[in-house]
Amino acid sequence: MAVLALAEHRRGELRDPSFEVLTAGRDLADALDTDLHAIVTGGDVDEFAAELNREGVDVIHTVDHGEEFTQDVTVQAVEALAAERDVAHVLVPNTVNGLATAPALAERLDRPLATDAVELAVEDDGVVVTREFHGGKTEGTVAVDGPETVISVRPGEWPAAEGAGDAEILAADVEIDESRVRATVTGFQEVGAGDVDITEADVLVSVGRGIEEEENLVLVEALADALDATVSSSRPIVDNEWLPPDRQVGQSGKVVTPDVYLAIGISGAVQHVAGMKGSDTIVAINTDASAPIFDIADYGIEGDLFEVVPALIEEFGGEVPDV
């Protein structure tokens, strides 16, 4: 029996969650008193295997096939390996490519799937997953039925595995059926390469859904002017095309670390927080005192942005626009 951790890479580099899933995998393997295996498919697999060879990893399987992480190849490789190596639990990073892979893997292996775990435990020989529900307003424990599972783990919840390991590195003996590789990566592109680089700003005035209407954006723009700051936003503002994509902070946007991050009408979904939690000082203005943004903020105002922002503009001698 073994626990198998899946590594993910992009454009020649292993992604950070690949090392975190090793830690989650080692913890689970310890609880079950078994080995931790890792698998990497595609890219420079020898170099990747050397990097993944960290403390606590027993075996690393490499599948040399193509340049990029390819979902259809990965599903086939893990499916074959799971049978051959008696893999009880497959752990996958809860990333875009992890979620493009894990559900198909669970289906092929006829196993239960739990995604976005923030904690794993073993109870009565089964795995219990802690995960969020209702957009983070609640957190539940879920017992996953059966001795064999596929589970994805949220990035940033486990520390990266460290230390030099002495894993056995094996080129996996798997045949990839090319006729079943039906989605092909043809390239990558950076989104929204505009003239404003929000990652360089010292002060960000960041706006979210609470602004309600596109016309109201002039309020945060006036505040940014008064503070000599740069305007950024959460996802819904960019989805609505009220601001260009290069202003988006979060998992699918930019990761920012300004001196001061002023979050206005932003609830603080986990995807947003991932992009701004490294800011030195976080200030949040929100009508909902229970909004998750206040869990990470240093300072907060529980109040209506349409009252607080004009007052703040006036404090700094700016002109308050009519909205």
Next chain:
Amino acid sequence: MKVLVTVSEVATVDDEFEIEELGVDPRYLTYDLNEWDDYAVEEAVQLAEAGDDVEVVTVTIGPERSEETIRQALAKGADRAIRVWDEALEDVAVLDPMTKARVLAAVVEDEEPDLVLSGVQTGDDSFGATGVALASAVDFAWAAVVNHLDYEVGDDVATVHRELEGGVEELAEVAVPAVLTIQTGINEPRYASLRGIRQAQSKPLDVQALADFGLSGEDLPLDLDLTGLAVPEVESDVQFFTGDATDAAGQLAELLREKGVGA
């Protein structure tokens, strides 16, 4: 050509709420069309408007209550709807993605669509997994987290952009038939017109049980068992500025000046 769109009704929780055993007290829940599915419906309707003879069918796993939500998709231009429900699903605290995929696979096998569009995730359970599990179950190709779709009716390949992390998009080609999971922002979902809302009332909405697809409760994985639900503990050390808006803004201004902002 036929496009099948999976739509879910999701519960939004009020800012203040209470938990009753393993669920949020229904008094604090509001039901609506899942945000991601709204974009999936729009994408399907746009395909139908751009091509000849494209039928858009929605499928929902949900109780009778969800019909109001399903009608929203019909009002926005879907041609007909299927709602699957069964007593085997009634008291399930968490409908797991493998179970949803099993049920939807039966519908796909019955309807034989060329494309299936599915929201990336639902706003309440957020597994983000049903579409890809469904693709595997019906042996379709798939692409996850699609935020741009180039497809002309009749083509055997769809060109997509997948939204990866960190402001990077992957360009990919996907063989059709395929399941695409649709990300918010891919389009601008329309509001239903009054005419659309009226028409939706007379569009077909078929209610089906598992048995209609030769399935029974025994065939469902149902393998996630919710054992606890709580409001997460918060390790917040936020300092609130209190008073009315002017007072609070004054205190915040003082802090910002201390930090050298706006100086």
